[in-house]
Amino acid sequence: MDHTENQIHADVVPAHDDTPVQVPPRPRAPRGAMPMARRVGGRRMLWSGAAILVILVVLFGVVFAGIQHQWWLNQDSSINKNEYQALFLTNGQVYFGKLTDLNGRYVTITDVYYLEVQQNLQESESTANASNGSKVSLAKLGSELHAPEDEMFVATDQVLFWENLKNDGKVAQAINQYQASQGE
Numbered sequence: 745m746d747h748t749e750n751q752i753h754a755d756v757v758p759a760h761d762d763t764p765v766q767v768p769p770r771p772r773a774p775r776g777a778m779p780m781a782r783r784v785g786g787r788r789m790l791w792s793g794a795a796i797l798v799i800l801v802v803l804f805g806v807v808f809a810g811i812q813h814q815w816w817l818n819q820d821s822s823i824n825k826n827e828y829q830a831l832f833l834t835n836g837q838v839y840f841g842k843l844t845d846l847n848g849r850y851v852t853i854t855d856v857y858y859l860e861v862q863q864n865l866q867e868s869e870s871t872a873n874a875s876n877g878s879k880v881s882l883a884k885l886g887s888e889l890h891a892p893e894d895e896m897f898v899a900t901d902q903v904l905f906w907e908n909l910k911n912d913g914k915v916a917q918a919i920n921q922y923q924a925s926q927g928e
Contacts, residue, residue: 824908828916829853832904839896840882840915843906850897851906856885857919882918 823829829843831853838859845852860883886894909916 822908827911828855828909828919829906830909830915831898831906833898834902834904839885839898840909840919841885841896846900849900851900851903852895852897854895856894856896857882857915857922858885859883882915882922884922 823843823846825842828840831839831841831843831851833839839853839856840858841853841856843851843853860881862879862881864879884894885896886892
């Protein structure tokens, strides 16, 4: 065997004059510690794993956003242009009108109507318990004090759902009656 090979693997190596010399043992890492070469490689593996995880999360986010955007694009084709739609919002408000655009961050609705509740104040508590005295009517957007235009842009995150209304439904009939009385 070669001397260099013996020096690496044996605690006792021959000196130049062939007398054995005691070689001090190599310092050892504490129990459970990894050698330096393994620790450096482990850090690289940790950073590589973290980088892969970040890439996967970003990729998942892009795919999810694309699917959601595609869903909104497909919703546009579901609008029956000959009918009115009901737009239900997260705050409980419902608007009726013509949905014209479901693409992007906002839903556009024109020819807008909404339900207006008028309560009759009654002095007798017993009659209030018998009947709440409320009257629900359809109001046209634009007749308010601040006179908004007859078009609304609603953030898509505020929309619960929307649906096409039948022409023979009560809301569509009330809209048609209103338009007839206005000469539209």
